Amino acid sequence: MTGRYDFALRLGDDALIAAQRLGEWTTRAPEMEEDIALANIALDQLGAARLLLTYAGELEGAGRDEDALAFLRDDREFRNCLLVELPNGDFAVTMAKLLFLSAYQLPLYTALTECGDERLAAIGAKTRKESAYHLDHSSLWVKRLGDGTEESRRRMQSAVDQVWPYTQELFAADPAAPVDPAALRADFDAVVFPVLDEATLTRPEAGWAPAGGRVGVHTEHLSYLLAEMQVLHRAHPGANW
């Protein structure tokens, strides 16, 4: 049974970990414009994470604010999907991850606007507009790389194949949640498949379906990410500038 607290925590953790990963590209992107774009998208994800984690903390009622949830939980307490914690890989892997994440977040945030919870509805109305830009951006890159040179196509196909298994966790049925993720699968497919087709990429077969993020069982990559993200706050609790 997934209450609103667990649900807000999952969504907030997805956005937070995605923001941290995207932020790793800053000063390392293949071109200046892309550096700025990835930093902007990371900032949008961080904004969503702050709203969702603040709300989760209020729902929990134990006095934890966004910072306590972001910086003072250990890996097993995080509820993000495995997709967002995977390393950035090359640029194609990052774009495959972003395409799948935004094609999931857009219908999810849209569904929030009608989920009956006023706070979640307000968050959804705001974040879905930003998600639409993320989806647009990643779609363009996947098409450009897939339908590009022999090398870019090889890398883009490899990235899609590598990341695809992790998309299945996103849609695990949870009828008790404010939005049942299983209901989002059709919207996801309707967006992602035409992008892959236009990119001349082969749609991956359903197969291996790694999962566990929603119950706190993560890949080892999350632990390293958290170590970097949390170290400053833990060394200097409550630091401000």
Add this chain to the structure above:
Amino acid sequence: MNARQAAAAVVDPEIRVITIDELGILRAVDQDPATGRVTVTITPTYTGCPAMDVIRSDIRRALAAAGHPDAEVRTVYSPAWSTDWISDAGRAKLTAAGIAPPAPVRAATVVPLTLAVRCPRCGSPETEQISRFGSTACKALWRCRSCSEPFDHLKAL
């Protein structure tokens, strides 16, 4: 200067040619009739907008200068900000500062189809997008094919 005017005159810290009122992020200025305490309500353009803290403190400072030292600034997220809330005066100021203002957002689509964006320098519609994301969360980077000048475009949202 009353509380409303003082809050409305605060400029956006990242686009310093336009006020928060013209940008449409100033949602309300209320004064408690009994205590006289002022509450200002604002909404962010983008959820992660890093300018919000500066805007809050600028509002408090402006109100203190206008005789309201204990003003409260509230942030609301609903209804979500839209570029349609930018006033005509605000649009004119953006253009004058070299930032192409956004086209109207059509209710039916989430991301509006981008129609021709006019170069804010020479007025030519022969422009192209360089990047969907620009120097701040709310802008995209464009270039004019007529005068070759790159420019910022406030994205329709």
